[in-house]
Amino acid sequence: MPFILPSDSQRTVIIGRTGSGKTQFGAWLLSEVHQPNDRRFILDFKLDDLLNDIPGLQEYKLGSKLPEKPGLYITHPQSNEDEKVERFFWDIHRQENSGLFLDETYMVDRESAAFRAILTQGRSKRIPVIMCTQRPVEISRFCFSESEHKCLFDLDDDRDKKTVREFMPVRNKVGKVIRDLPDLPPYHSYWYNSLNKQTTIMAPAPDKGKILDTFRVKLGAKRYVY
Helix, strand or coil: CCCCCCCCCCEEEEECCCCCCHHHHHHHHHHHHCCCCCEEEEECCCCCHHHHCCCCCEECCCCCCCCCCCEEEEECCCCCCHHHHHHHHHHHHHHCCCEEEECCHHHCCCCCHHHHHHHHHHHHHCCCEEEEECCHHHCCCHHHHCCCEEEECCCCCHHHHHHHHHHCCCECCCCCECCCCCCCCCCCEEEEECCCCEEEEECCCCCHHHHHHHHHHHHCCCCEEC
């Protein structure tokens, strides 16, 4: 089954332990789906080198007015800024037509009403979301139930594996659900499309240079501070 990129109103959750390749895959996916007229926001909780090296990235200060112009914006929430993050999500919900990329989704309050509203109402508001997490057991179940696309890299924790199995029933060639997924080569992943119930094995994402080149073409080489 051919791989189909998420649309500009769909949600994607990317799961995998630290070092499995999920953030690089997420950055590649973002580089592919982002278009020059889009407005998207990256929430970077861990100061990821790849994300912060994107050329043409614009820095957004959490708590300030949302920009109305198209672009790819990045903000770096601190551990004591839960209220600002919640207000930010409500602002996105009201503004609509704005995408989100979360690098460590478990850092978002799993009881966040604003984030839940985005996940459950984002289709009509055209708020696409890409969520990366190393601890699926720690994030809201809405991240899985509302995601049309799910990508699974290697996991170590049994509780995390159990959580993923509830929402990502990988099937073999005869349609039987596989409980214990076969190990994949390093940086490969399972991609599950909830709409057509199809699973695809994904090769590793392109290297950092190629991902940044894609962003450079779409965003230009300058870096701005908003």
